[in-house]
Amino acid sequence: MKHAVSITWMMIVVGVGVAMGGWTPVTVPVDTHLRSISYISDEAVFVAGSGGTILWFDGDVWNVIPAITEKNLNAIAMITEEEGWAVGTEGLILRCVAGTWTIFPTEDEQWSYNDILAFGSTDVYIIGYNFQEGSKLLHWDGLDLTDMHTFSDNLTALDGTGPNDIWVTGGTSSIAHYDGFTWDTSMATFPETVKIFNMALTKNGQPVVTAVRLPGWDIDMILEYVPGTGWTTLWQGYEKRVMACDIAEMRGYALGSAGRIIERSIFGWQEIAGMGTRQINAVVLPDMANGWAVGDLGTVYRFMQPSINLQIANSALSAGTEFRFDVELINPGTAIENVMEIMFLEAYGMIFFWPTWSDAFAFEMVSLPENHRASSTVFTFEWPSGAGAGEAAFWGALLDSQSVILGYDIEPFSWQ
Numbered sequence: 001m002k003h004a005v006s007i008t009w010m011m012i013v014v015g016v017g018v019a020m021g022g023w024t025p026v027t028v029p030v031d032t033h034l035r036s037i038s039y040i041s042d043e044a045v046f047v048a049g050s051g052g053t054i055l056w057f058d059g060d061v062w063n064v065i066p067a068i069t070e071k072n073l074n075a076i077a078m079i080t081e082e083e084g085w086a087v088g089t090e091g092l093i094l095r096c097v098a099g100t101w102t103i104f105p106t107e108d109e110q111w112s113y114n115d116i117l118a119f120g121s122t123d124v125y126i127i128g129y130n131f132q133e134g135s136k137l138l139h140w141d142g143l144d145l146t147d148m149h150t151f152s153d154n155l156t157a158l159d160g161t162g163p164n165d166i167w168v169t170g171g172t173s174s175i176a177h178y179d180g181f182t183w184d185t186s187m188a189t190f191p192e193t194v195k196i197f198n199m200a201l202t203k204n205g206q207p208v209v210t211a212v213r214l215p216g217w218d219i220d221m222i223l224e225y226v227p228g229t230g231w232t233t234l235w236q237g238y239e240k241r242v243m244a245c246d247i248a249e250m251r252g253y254a255l256g257s258a259g260r261i262i263e264r265s266i267f268g269w270q271e272i273a274g275m276g277t278r279q280i281n282a283v284v285l286p287d288m289a290n291g292w293a294v295g296d297l298g299t300v301y302r303f304m305q306p307s308i309n310l311q312i313a314n315s316a317l318s319a320g321t322e323f324r325f326d327v328e329l330i331n332p333g334t335a336i337e338n339v340m341e342i343m344f345l346e347a348y349g350m351i352f353f354w355p356t357w358s359d360a361f362a363f364e365m366v367s368l369p370e371n372h373r374a375s376s377t378v379f380t381f382e383w384p385s386g387a388g389a390g391e392a393a394f395w396g397a398l399l400d401s402q403s404v405i406l407g408y409d410i411e412p413f414s415w416q
Contacts, residue, residue, distance in 0.1 A: 036075040051071075078118075087115075110132070151176065246285045265405075281295050308408065336400070336406075396409050396410075
């Protein structure tokens with residue numbers, strides 16, 4: 001297991017406690033089924049759902065945007081607070097320009113549009129499905145909405161980092177990747193036949209999917225694709241579907257029917273106490289400290305949990321390059337006193353509480369003010385020559401007064 005030494009050390013020194021949850025229910029002025037979230041900032045969160053529902057959270061109040069359709073919306077993707085797209089059933093495509101929503105004039109009721117991926121005003125992707133024709137991926141270039149590619153199965157989820165890194169998945173064991181030139185389906189080699197519901201990308205750009213085993217619909221799964229290795233099962237459960245997932249750095253959540261919630265922590269993916277009894281349909285984690293989830297009958301949850309974010313300016317070092325190590329502490333909620341901040345280096349299979357070339361702290365008691373976000377540089381220097389080659393990783397963690405891990409991060413780097 002990668003980083004096994006560090007994980008074992010942390011278990012021994014601080015115990016196995018990890019803060020579970022951080023999710024709280026939020027009241028919204030609708031009781032429709034909510035199916036998608038788009039996060040721009042804490043003052044601009046958009047939600048779409050059945051009956052043409054679109055909600056906007058301005059940081060204080062949930063606002064209902066007057067519906068211009070009674071059809072169901074499956075996805076929403078905002079580019080700015082006043083520009084975005086929403087898609088749904090019966091060929092429905094909506095476009096928002098300068099804060100005004102209109103029906104895009106290409107309705108074809110034979111198509112159901114399932115998801116949107118928006119990189120900017122001139123680079124938007126929409127995946128849709130027609131029972132007779134399969135799925136098609138549409139692309140908006142700022143002027144025209146055109147067909148980009150077709151697939152035989154019913155694909156329902158899009159993700160990616162840019163126009164040269166697009167993933168699409170769904171249906172029966174179907175997944176494909178676009179590198180800007182060609183579509184690759186070679187990774188559609190699951191260990192078992194599965195129905196795929198949703199997808200998220202890890203920090204390294206690897207897809208994680210939520211699924212259920214076919215034909216029995218008997219085992220619910222979370223799987224990750226690792227190049228050179230294939231698909232690995234991260235978690236299995238029974239009876240309750242896992243409909244949505246998202247990952248931010250080291251933190252992740254997968255949510256589903258009957259309020260099921262599976263959390264990704266330092267110890268892997270583990271099911272924790274559920275959130276109510278209603279189905280959760282979408283989740284978004286803009287960073288390790290914040291998140292939103294929506295579901296049936298107007299269900300909305302907000303996630304707030306302190307986190308530590310380690311940042312290395314150059315993760316692949318050579319002689320003469322700058323090595324800068326920054327730490328960001330985030331507390332989106334109420335103030336917390338007596339928090340222990342821990343940082344250490346893992347290298348050569350051992351733990352170092354700072355190499356001799358640094359006098360930075362390894363342990364420090366800190367206070368996290370309310371709604372706090374602050375970065376600091378731990379150290380910076382020019383990487384020396386003659387250091388050979390190697391790999392290492394910095395670890396950081398925040399512990400409360402009961403030695404429960406509130407948040408943690410790992411930042412690997414290498415040199416040659």
